Amino acid sequence: MFICNFFKIVLFRVRLRDQRIHPYSPNKLILKTQIPDCLNCPNTSCLIQQCTSEGKTLAGKRKINYLIPKDQHVFREGSLVLGAYFVFKGKIKVVSSNLHNKEQTVRLAGDGHILGHMTLDKECYPIGAVAMEDTKVCFLDNQTFFQLINENHGFAYKVIRFYSKELRKSELRNRSFSQMSTFEKIIFAFLYLCSTFFPNEEKCVEIDFPRAEIAAIAGTNSEQVSRGITSLKEKGFFESEGQKIIIRDVDALKKLLIPYLSWEILE
Amino acid sequence: MFICNFFKIVLFRVRLRDQRIHPYSPNKLILKTQIPDCLNCPNTSCLIQQCTSEGKTLAGKRKINYLIPKDQHVFREGSLVLGAYFVFKGKIKVVSSNLHNKEQTVRLAGDGHILGHMTLDKECYPIGAVAMEDTKVCFLDNQTFFQLINENHGFAYKVIRFYSKELRKSELRNRSFSQMSTFEKIIFAFLYLCSTFFPNEEKCVEIDFPRAEIAAIAGTNSEQVSRGITSLKEKGFFESEGQKIIIRDVDALKKLLIPYLSWEILE
């Protein structure tokens, strides 16, 4: 057992080091793709839209567009991240594993969200990002990002607001993990999915993810998610169509978590 | 029970609304205090030090200094935050409660850290901040903060890096909450305390907080913390002097959590 763990650790370290050496060895499954340049981008929620025309022109020239197929990594745990990814269209989960190979989804990112982090020094975090469906992203290297911040105050301000807001959301999720029952955490996971991936849909949302995916967001296992879904179906909050779940009234679901009152944040 | 909850909710809402109306009704226990202006500030970890001389002069002129006594709020849950607090010297916890009156510590902030968030619109989060010992903070209103970002690129960049880093730390704490056993979470809480409040001490750290305080960080209760401490004393990781705990070798403690490998982050 101890020896087994030791090997796992060594392997993990090697994996990390490999990725330090080849941080962007191109994944053959990740394809460059066509996305409009920033001046003509239809994605109004992208923060680059806060830049001046010159800024957008620069960003459009420098950015690299990728199509990340479903279940492929945008970047891997332990790799150096040399810039930021802006989600053009799609669904991304930010994940973190431990050596027992249990994966926790620590953040969800939808259209217009930023992934990756800004570093000057060689930082290296055990966090990765995976596409939950075919997703188009725009990559900006750190240098260009820095230049955009220098020359576009509105952009810099919005980026700070974005991170500050995500930090607060993450802090509330922290509270959820430590105070909620498993059943409540499952409801919370569904609401988080709704607010991130369907920010505009008012009442009725369809969710079609494997139970294990939802479990990784809620911080439990797929059996509990199953039990939770069954219970919510019995109570009339969910309907199902095959393995897909239909939430007819998201607000009713929110009311189940009133003691945790964090709805301001789930805009 | 239901009615009781209903009243609690109403009261909570009223509390929130009151604080919206009087976001800065001065707490009599919070005193303005003497802190050097930013040009002569000895706190090198403060991000305002990244500004130009003009920026520092402006910040020094506009900032308000407070001495927050132990156990007093810097700001309360639900209140409007109209600017940012920079910790000059002391220890702050960022907390979030639920209606069952259970409080979770979602972040720790030591010297040089930033609290509060930047908002243009009237946002309102169920998050508060409390001094864990007498603490001096500098308050900058949003307008000045915005001006500093406009005119000091290095500052803007560092602020983005700060939030991005805190977000990542928070995400790792999320993983900890959902994957660690209670015992591991307690160890993690001690390490988080060490890395935030004693960033420079190499091996030996003294921690003197009530068990309930540590429980709120770890996401458990004080009984479990007690049991955890006893166990760690038996194993030789902790010594005690009255109710104070002495960790002779922080690195040895870290090794207990190797499967979660997040030490890069606990700088």
Place this chain on the structure above:
DNA sequence: CCCAAAATCTGCAAAAATGCAGAACCTGTC
């Protein structure tokens, strides 16, 4: 439409965490 593979659901026993209550221990004051 049928079938095999995959995913989901559910009952149950084992494990972990919780909360209570009383004992032991610390702290500061007189």
Place this chain on the structure above:
DNA sequence: GACAGGTTCTGCATTTTTGCAGATTTTGGG
């Protein structure tokens, strides 16, 4: 140095969560 008030520790019964295993349902390919 004794004492009161507070904090911490620990044993125990209860509750919650977990993980397994087998039953059931769904999915996608022919």
